[in-house]
Amino acid sequence: MSSNPTLQDWRDRAGKVLPAAGFGNFDPGVVIARGEGARVWDEDGTEYVDYLIGSGPMLVGHGHPEVLQAVQEQIKAGFTFFANNAQGIQLAEEIAGAMACAGQVRFVSTGSEADMYAMRLARAHTGREKILKFEGGYHGMSGDSLMSLAPEKRVNFPLAVPDSAGIPEVVRDGMLVAPFNDFDFVRGILEERGHEIAAVIVEPLQRLIPPEPGFHEMLREETAKRGIVLIFDEVVTGFRLAYGGGQEKYGVTPDICTLGKVIGGGFPLAAIAGSEEIMAHFDKAKVGAEGFTFQIGTLSGNPVASVAGLKTLEILKRPGAYEKIHANGTRIMTALGRELGAAGVAHQVVGEPVMFDVVFTDKPVKNYRDGADGNPQQADIFNAVLRQHGILKPPSKFYISLALTEADLVQTEEAIAAAAKAVAPA
Ligand SMILES: Cc1ncc(COP(=O)(O)O)c(C=O)c1O
Numbered sequence: 001m002s003s004n005p006t007l008q009d010w011r012d013r014a015g016k017v018l019p020a021a022g023f024g025n026f027d028p029g030v031v032i033a034r035g036e037g038a039r040v041w042d043e044d045g046t047e048y049v050d051y052l053i054g055s056g057p058m059l060v061g062h063g064h065p066e067v068l069q070a071v072q073e074q075i076k077a078g079f080t081f082f083a084n085n086a087q088g089i090q091l092a093e094e095i096a097g098a099m100a101c102a103g104q105v106r107f108v109s110t111g112s113e114a115d116m117y118a119m120r121l122a123r124a125h126t127g128r129e130k131i132l133k134f135e136g137g138y139h140g141m142s143g144d145s146l147m148s149l150a151p152e153k154r155v156n157f158p159l160a161v162p163d164s165a166g167i168p169e170v171v172r173d174g175m176l177v178a179p180f181n182d183f184d185f186v187r188g189i190l191e192e193r194g195h196e197i198a199a200v201i202v203e204p205l206q207r208l209i210p211p212e213p214g215f216h217e218m219l220r221e222e223t224a225k226r227g228i229v230l231i232f233d234e235v236v237t238g239f240r241l242a243y244g245g246g247q248e249k250y251g252v253t254p255d256i257c258t259l260g261k262v263i264g265g266g267f268p269l270a271a272i273a274g275s276e277e278i279m280a281h282f283d284k285a286k287v288g289a290e291g292f293t294f295q296i297g298t299l300s301g302n303p304v305a306s307v308a309g310l311k312t313l314e315i316l317k318r319p320g321a322y323e324k325i326h327a328n329g330t331r332i333m334t335a336l337g338r339e340l341g342a343a344g345v346a347h348q349v350v351g352e353p354v355m356f357d358v359v360f361t362d363k364p365v366k367n368y369r370d371g372a373d374g375n376p377q378q379a380d381i382f383n384a385v386l387r388q389h390g391i392l393k394p395p396s397k398f399y400i401s402l403a404l405t406e407a408d409l410v411q412t413e414e415a416i417a418a419a420a421k422a423v424a425p426a
Helices: 007-017 065-077 086-098 111-126 169-173 183-196 215-224 245-250 276-282 284-291 303-317 321-342 368-372 376-388 406-422
Strands: 032-036 039-042 047-050 104-108 130-134 175-178 197-202 229-233 256-259 270-274 348-352 355-359
Touching (some): 086 104, 104 276, 111 197, 130 183, 245 256, 321 348, 355 376
Parallel strands (some): 197 229
Antiparallel strands (some): 032 039, 256 270, 348 355
């Protein structure tokens, strides 16, 4: 084995020990060696402007010197304790102060877990079993969540379609699925079956699709009057759409929200936050054995992750931070519209300046099915040309960071111009 393995060596080694040659997350041909600011380098030293940002956590950029220093100091004091620690308590205070719904906070390690417990809490709280989710909405990898995330079959609502093998049929029976942004369908199903429904779970910005005006207000009103718990999955949107997340941006307060990504500053940390009444189900002394939601986790409230999160939030809170992220994103959204328009390509730029992408369709994208109707071949070509021009992004998202520089933005605009020509009609 060579002492200086190349990118291809790493790909070959991965092919032997990792199923599908990867961690399951991203193009396994990309093997990242290092990141700094808004750039990453692969194992051959190829440099990219990074719009993947670790799938969202690295909102202030890779290796931010202040986050790095906070982490290095904490590491000297210990890596993990299982017990309460000041760092985790301070992070919980910061979250409770920022998120309108957050009376109390419970830490876990991943967004998937946070969503799983949020749904369980709602079931414990209401004594009902069914959860209503939206087609195309992503809530992690639990059996409940892996229903109608990316269904290939278009079945009639509210039937759930499992996205994975190995999920018992009974799990499907616990889930109801609705089309996002469909006021009439949601009102109808809540009217008809509200008495069976423990929670409605929704991403405030579903993947990249904004809510129609009044949609979240309608969810809030219809759930409140039926004693249904409203869960905002803010794993992506928390501290990104605004400091106070989607609940701040859209002015609607859910009963519970889930958080992840940004709050761990790049380390494994996520949380469930909600009203004290609902969070009381984590406290046996308050609710008794019947209502108790059992929850422990080895790394919950990990102090290294907590200080990384706290410092990240401190940086985001400084004047101008969100304005800069928005300006960065707006500039790229504008370039996408301008270049694809000039090239005569049917397209929609979907999302918000903090996260967005192009869907190759002439129809507005209001729900999962509209998005799935986009032309996938054009998307593949567009993304491949961007990659050739040194732009690294997830297949269906640009994640914007605070660290992007003028040089990064100019390179991205040039790459977009080239990619738009590559998908132009002949
Ligand atoms: C909205 C949403 N919820 C939950 C999750 C799951 O988070 P994790 O990957 O930390 O389990 C994700 C991950 O991307 C997400 O985007």
